Amino acid sequence: MLHLAEAPIRAGKASDFPETYRRAFRWMLLARVAEEKIASLFRGGRITGGVFLGKGQEAISVATGIALKEGDIFAPLIRDQAGRLAFGESLLDFTLTYLGARSGPMRGRDGNVHRGRPREGLLPMISHLGAMVSVVNGMLLAHRFQGKKGTVGAASLGDGATSTGAFHESINQAAVEKLPLILVVTNNQYAYSTPNERQFACSDLVDKALGYGVNGHTVDGTDLESCLQIIGGAVQLAREGNGPQLIVASNLRLAGHGEHDDSHYISSHFKELPLGRDCIEVAQNHLLGKGWADASALEVWTRECAVQVDEAVAHALREPAPDPAQEEWCALSHRHLAEGNSAKF
Amino acid sequence: MITYLEAIREAQKKALEIDPRVYLYGQDIGAFGGAFKATKGLAQTFPGRVIDSPISEDAMMGSAIGAALQGMRPVIEMQFADFSTVGFNQIVNQAATMFWRTGESCPITVRLPSGGTPGSGPFHSQNLEALYAHYPGLIILTPATVEDAYSLLLEAIALDDPVIFCEHKYLYYHLKAESLPETALPVGKARIARTGRDATVVTYSAMLHEALAAAEELAENGWEIEVIDLRSIKPLDTDTVLASVARTGRILAVGEAWPWGGVTAEVLARIATDGFNLLDAPPMRLNSKDTPVPFHPNLWGTHRPTARTIANALRDLLRL
Numbered sequence: 001m002l003h004l005a006e007a008p009i010r011a012g013k014a015s016d017f018p019e020t021y022r023r024a025f026r027w028m029l030l031a032r033v034a035e036e037k038i039a040s041l042f043r044g045g046r047i048t049g050g051v052f053l054g055k056g057q058e059a060i061s062v063a064t065g066i067a068l069k070e071g072d073i074f075a076p077l078i079r080d081q082a083g084r085l086a087f088g089e090s091l092l093d094f095t096l097t098y099l100g101a102r103s104g105p106m107r108g109r110d111g112n113v114h115r116g117r118p119r120e121g122l123l124p125m126i127s128h129l130g131a132m133v134s135v136v137n138g139m140l141l142a143h144r145f146q147g148k149k150g151t152v153g154a155a156s157l158g159d160g161a162t163s164t165g166a167f168h169e170s171i172n173q174a175a176v177e178k179l180p181l182i183l184v185v186t187n188n189q190y191a192y193s194t195p196n197e198r199q200f201a202c203s204d205l206v207d208k209a210l211g212y213g214v215n216g217h218t219v220d221g222t223d224l225e226s227c228l229q230i231i232g233g234a235v236q237l238a239r240e241g242n243g244p245q246l247i248v249a250s251n252l253r254l255a256g257h258g259e260h261d262d263s264h265y266i267s268s269h270f271k272e273l274p275l276g277r278d279c280i281e282v283a284q285n286h287l288l289g290k291g292w293a294d295a296s297a298l299e300v301w302t303r304e305c306a307v308q309v310d311e312a313v314a315h316a317l318r319e320p321a322p323d324p325a326q327e328e329w330c331a332l333s334h335r336h337l338a339e340g341n342s343a344k345f
Numbered sequence: 346m347i348t349y350l351e352a353i354r355e356a357q358k359k360a361l362e363i364d365p366r367v368y369l370y371g372q373d374i375g376a377f378g379g380a381f382k383a384t385k386g387l388a389q390t391f392p393g394r395v396i397d398s399p400i401s402e403d404a405m406m407g408s409a410i411g412a413a414l415q416g417m418r419p420v421i422e423m424q425f426a427d428f429s430t431v432g433f434n435q436i437v438n439q440a441a442t443m444f445w446r447t448g449e450s451c452p453i454t455v456r457l458p459s460g461g462t463p464g465s466g467p468f469h470s471q472n473l474e475a476l477y478a479h480y481p482g483l484i485i486l487t488p489a490t491v492e493d494a495y496s497l498l499l500e501a502i503a504l505d506d507p508v509i510f511c512e513h514k515y516l517y518y519h520l521k522a523e524s525l526p527e528t529a530l531p532v533g534k535a536r537i538a539r540t541g542r543d544a545t546v547v548t549y550s551a552m553l554h555e556a557l558a559a560a561e562e563l564a565e566n567g568w569e570i571e572v573i574d575l576r577s578i579k580p581l582d583t584d585t586v587l588a589s590v591a592r593t594g595r596i597l598a599v600g601e602a603w604p605w606g607g608v609t610a611e612v613l614a615r616i617a618t619d620g621f622n623l624l625d626a627p628p629m630r631l632n633s634k635d636t637p638v639p640f641h642p643n644l645w646g647t648h649r650p651t652a653r654t655i656a657n658a659l660r661d662l663l664r665l
């Protein structure tokens with residue numbers, strides 16, 4: 001696990017539930033505020049390359065991150081800012097990577113959502129969809145070889161990524177090996193511009209679980225309470241040796257595919273459905289309705305998030321950019337075996 | 346004025362118009378018009394022939410091969426060249442071997458949006474021409490101009506062999522021409538983009554423009570640099586290159602792809618074996634560095650060759 005401003009608490013004992021919910025909500029809020037800030041920097045021309053937001057997906061993402069504990073594995077995808085924070089990734093890793101700072105975990109070599117710290121169980125996604133899942137499988141296999149017990153690995157995917165061969169191969173592999181894999185598929189109805197009906201023909205993606213011989217769960221991705229319960233439960237099942245768990249959450253992406261995209265193709269019909277709700281608004285109302293937080297607490301939390309984000313951005317902006325003259329142009333850990341850069345290519 | 350990207354769209358439009366066997370298949374290429382808008386408007390103009398695929402590169406390629414065997418002319422858009430590796434097996438083992446094994450041709454065109462742009466990082470910047478060229482049975486095209494983007498794509502679709510069409514994203518919007526060409530050099534012919542007598546630069550795709558800028562810079566000091574645009578990587582027009590080196594005696598091969606076993610290595614190997622006695626100086630080459638393509642523009646700008654590094658290499662070559 002990475003450093004945490006505050007130690008995350010896990011969805012668990014019923015008595016802690018309101019507290020879990022509050023913590024989860026605050027990670028969601030922090031993710032939302034942080035991403036909005038990066039989006040505004042992007043619009044101001046301060047960020048090169050793509051910006052991808054998890055707006056509308058914070059509930060399912062945070063529920064995944066918060067259900068994991070030290071020693072577990074997490075392979076987040078592009079819409080997992082909330083889950084990353086809950087898992088323990090620092091906000092600085094986020095800002096430093098988006099700005100390409102030399103001091104960030106990716107040292108300017110990779111950017112935006114392509115970041116992680118493998119040693120700490122946080123896998124750095126490659127872009128190729130579906131490719132991370134079997135890597136999680138491998139980490140879980142290693143735990144088995146090494147006699148590490150009780151750990152699980154979670155991987156995120158979108159509806160579109162379920163069309164890859166990698167999805168099929170890796171869920172089947174995990175099933176054969178009975179690995180404690182939690183595969184969280186967030187069906188936000190679209191893969192870039194492509195709607196579900198051009199992506200798959202089953203009536204519900206969770207039906208795939210049956211074919212692979214794994215447990216399937218569905219959850220309303222806009223409802224934090226259900227997300228915490230369903231993911232928490234699935235993680236527990238995996239931890240107790242019940243093999244891979246496929247979770248399918250439904251929601252709507254409330255942003256463009258990336259910030260370059262106006263997402264005009266999203267049918268307004270979805271926006272009126274419950275799955276089109278903003279999970280943060282839903283959670284906020286839930287907190288107030290249950291009396292788990294009052295309006296002034298919400299206001300304080302929002303302000304705290306803004307302060308944290310501003311600090312993380314200001315810090316990253318002060319950090320030096322990578323210097324090509326000082327860069328080690330070497331892709332091997334055995335430097336003496338790398339040839340490219342002394343040879344006159 | 347027409348851009349490189351518009352030329353690619355126009356070529357696909359023309360192919361759909363003139364050949365009922367042609368259809369386009371790829372992620373988000375239908376109503377949305379593709380990630381780069383290379384098929385904008387085509388789904389509306391040609392209903393049922395511009396089709397959105399699931400995110401399934403292997404099946405995209407396999408189905409294209411099957412359709413080609415049944416007499417269709419599929420044009421596949423990979424969203425980025427980098428993702429074509431997921432369909433690699435079908436391309437290099439199925440499409441590329443089909444004619445040799447069975448005598449049946451496999452006329453597919455695979456469009457690969459290739460090459461680096463600032464901030465695109467390791468997985469949205471790759472140049473895979475050498476990887477595909479390594480496999481017998483494929484034609485590899487690398488247009489550097491608006492005219493070639495149009496004419497080479499039309500020719501690719503008309504060819505009976507599988508073609509890997511490497512279009513450079515950096516040129517999509519930057520590069521403009523007055524109009525589309527009426528005639529063009531055929532596939533397999535290199536073009537002398539600038540004539541000169543002191544040294545030859547052999548290059549292709551986006552690097553052509555860096556090389557031309559370097560040649561311009563050296564012209565200020567009186568050097569006359571010949572610049573050859575290969576246009577087609579496989580087949581490689583060795584004759585045009587040899588004839589140029591016979592005139593200049595010096596060669597620098599430049600490519601944006603990685604160096605190891607790449608196009609520049611192939612060009613120099615041919616010069617060394619077939620034209621050694623034409624050389625007045627050891628042949629040189631310049632490529633991107635042997636690391637993944639970096640995200641940060643500072644690193645990216647140093648990772649790949651630029652007009653400045655090409656000009657420096659040329660000065661070295663001319664001093665030798």
Ligand SMILES: Cc1ncc(C[n+]2csc(CCOP(=O)(O)OP(=O)(O)O)c2C)c(N)n1
Binds near residue numbers: 161402
């Ligand atoms: C193998 C592969 N093919 C294509 C792409 C290009 N691509 C990036 S994201 C995306 C859509 C993903 O949709 P989905 O899996 O539903 O996730 P969402 O963006 O909706 O969260 C596509 C096609 C890719 N990253 N990997």
Ligand SMILES: [Mg+2]
Binds near residue numbers: 158186188191192
């Ligand atoms: Mg989706």
